[in-house]
Amino acid sequence: MAPMARAMARPGGRSARVQQAVHDAVHALEAEVGRGALTVPLIAARAGVTPSTVYRRWGDLRELLSDVAVEHLRPETDPADHGELAADLAAWAEQFLDEMDSPPGRSYLRDALLGDPDGDNAGRCSAYAAEQIDVVLRRADARGERRLPDVETVLDQVVAPMMYRILFRPGGLDPAYARRLAAACVAGDRQ
Amino acid sequence: MAPMARAMARPGGRSARVQQAVHDAVHALEAEVGRGALTVPLIAARAGVTPSTVYRRWGDLRELLSDVAVEHLRPETDPADHGELAADLAAWAEQFLDEMDSPPGRSYLRDALLGDPDGDNAGRCSAYAAEQIDVVLRRADARGERRLPDVETVLDQVVAPMMYRILFRPGGLDPAYARRLAAACVAGDRQ
DNA sequence: CAACAAAAGCGAATCCTTTGCGTTAGCCGA
DNA sequence: TCGGCTAACGCAAAGGATTCGCTTTTGTTG
Numbered sequence: 001m002a003p004m005a006r007a008m009a010r011p012g013g014r015s016a017r018v019q020q021a022v023h024d025a026v027h028a029l030e031a032e033v034g035r036g037a038l039t040v041p042l043i044a045a046r047a048g049v050t051p052s053t054v055y056r057r058w059g060d061l062r063e064l065l066s067d068v069a070v071e072h073l074r075p076e077t078d079p080a081d082h083g084e085l086a087a088d089l090a091a092w093a094e095q096f097l098d099e100m101d102s103p104p105g106r107s108y109l110r111d112a113l114l115g116d117p118d119g120d121n122a123g124r125c126s127a128y129a130a131e132q133i134d135v136v137l138r139r140a141d142a143r144g145e146r147r148l149p150d151v152e153t154v155l156d157q158v159v160a161p162m163m164y165r166i167l168f169r170p171g172g173l174d175p176a177y178a179r180r181l182a183a184a185c186v187a188g189d190r191q
Numbered sequence: 192m193a194p195m196a197r198a199m200a201r202p203g204g205r206s207a208r209v210q211q212a213v214h215d216a217v218h219a220l221e222a223e224v225g226r227g228a229l230t231v232p233l234i235a236a237r238a239g240v241t242p243s244t245v246y247r248r249w250g251d252l253r254e255l256l257s258d259v260a261v262e263h264l265r266p267e268t269d270p271a272d273h274g275e276l277a278a279d280l281a282a283w284a285e286q287f288l289d290e291m292d293s294p295p296g297r298s299y300l301r302d303a304l305l306g307d308p309d310g311d312n313a314g315r316c317s318a319y320a321a322e323q324i325d326v327v328l329r330r331a332d333a334r335g336e337r338r339l340p341d342v343e344t345v346l347d348q349v350v351a352p353m354m355y356r357i358l359f360r361p362g363g364l365d366p367a368y369a370r371r372l373a374a375a376c377v378a379g380d381r382q
Numbered sequence: 383c384a385a386c387a388a389a390a391g392c393g394a395a396t397c398c399t400t401t402g403c404g405t406t407a408g409c410c411g412a
Numbered sequence: 413t414c415g416g417c418t419a420a421c422g423c424a425a426a427g428g429a430t431t432c433g434c435t436t437t438t439g440t441t442g
Contacts, residue, residue, distance in 0.1 A: 013439055014388095014389070014390075014437085014438060014439075015388085015389065015390095018390075039428080039429070040429070040430080041428075041429065041430095049390075049391085050392070051430080052390080052392080052393095052430085052431080052432085053389080053390055053391075055429095055430065055431075056389080056390080057389085057390095061429095110304070113301070113304065113305075113358060114301070114305050118361075119360075119361035122358060122359045122360070122361070123360055125359060126355075126359040126360050155352075156348075156355075156372070157352075159355065160351040160352040160354070160356075161346075161347040161348075161351040161352075163355050163358075163359070164317075164347075164351035164354050165351075167304060167313060167354075167358075168304075168313045168314065168316060169310075169313070169314055169317050170309075170310035170313070170314070181347075204407075204408050204409090205406085205407060205408070205420070205421075206408090206419085206420065206421095209420085209421080230397085230398070231399080232397080240421075240422085241421075241422055241423070242398080242399080243399085243400080243401085243421080243422075243423080243424095244420080246399065246400075247420080247421080248420085252398095
């Protein structure tokens with residue numbers, strides 16, 4: 001009942017090794033047998049640990065997959081620089097939508113939300129997006145662009161609508177939608 | 192593998208009775224033993240059917256709970272009439288947030304999204320919200336109010352941000368946020 | 383280096399889930 | 413109204429998944 005996957009009492013040594021081995025096993029098996037065929041005993045065997053270890057640490061297959069999914073959702077690079085906020089934000093939104101609305105993206109998104117009793121992993125996902133947006137906004141500020149929206153506004157006006165449609169109305173999302181949201185946000189339909 | 196919970200080939204008779212009995216059993220047991228203690232065999236026993244029946248019809252505990260969750264999320268009455276769009280929408284948004292952000296609301300929301308391979312139930316949830324909004328907007332139109340947003344805009348600007356925060360940033364949501372989103376939307380920070 | 387405690391290993395018992403096969407009951411045409 | 417047809421259910425057995433108590437390992441601390 002204590003999913004201390006991240007707040008380890010003993011960060012160094014065996015606990016860390018086991019966590020790494022299990023995560024690696026999930027990655028490998030996702031590719032080999034597919035997301036749907038994953039089971040705790042299977043993962044445990046591949047990781048060289050006993051199933052009970054996994055159950056004690058994560059409590060649940062879903063919580064384990066939630067942890068792993070968050071890793072997949074972590075952005076790997078900063079948003080590209082196109083010289084002005086409007087372009088940066090539009091490009092970022094488009095890429096974000098493209099990644100999140102893909103079959104694997106939606107799968108990871110669901111997993112992340114799913115096995116997450118305390119909403120911890122979900123918060124992490126949101127934080128990733130916020131970070132990326134922050135980079136874009138700071139860059140614009142450094143350029144001297146004015147009347148910038150803040151991060152919360154971008155989350156409300158750009159990220160939230162995309163997420164809502166991905167989760168609640170799958171299908172029929174195109175890049176133009178992302179660009180439109182970004183454009184409207186930058187144009188400052190606010191104030 | 193065929194979750195024909197809703198598109199029954201033989202709507203009348205036994206199939207319908209079984210579905211009803213199982214749904215009723217879920218409702219009763221949710222109250223008695225709590226969401227977390229639900230299992231297929233438990234539900235089946237209460238409903239007077241065998242577990243294999245449940246597995247064949249719904250495929251999965253999660254899919255069954257998803258179906259039931261959608262029922263909980265269905266609004267029971269039309270939004271209250273306060274004489275003008277701004278007030279109607281603000282009140283509706285506030286109530287929506289209150290219900291969805293409550294512990295049971297979040298639980299149903301998660302269940303509905305979770306056990307839903309084809310995004311069918313999720314779409315249903317969105318449709319409920321869209322219906323409510325449509326009622327509010329038609330009412331405003333009938334009053335002669337002008338420059339009304341359309342349903343899609345309200346979904347983007349009011350519903351989506353609330354949902355995003357409920358799902359990805361649990362905690363710290365207050366009624367004022369809902370009213371602010373509604374007000375901004377009506378004020379037409381768009382176009 | 384010794385004592386302590388957290389986490390992992392092990393194995394048995396329990397429970398859930400799947401599956402094949404026979405039976406029942408709603409539906410349809412004569 | 414009466415058979416024939418088939419989807420859906422019941423039953424039971426087999427195969428996994430999950431839990432739990434206990435022992436052993438291992439990292440930390442004084």
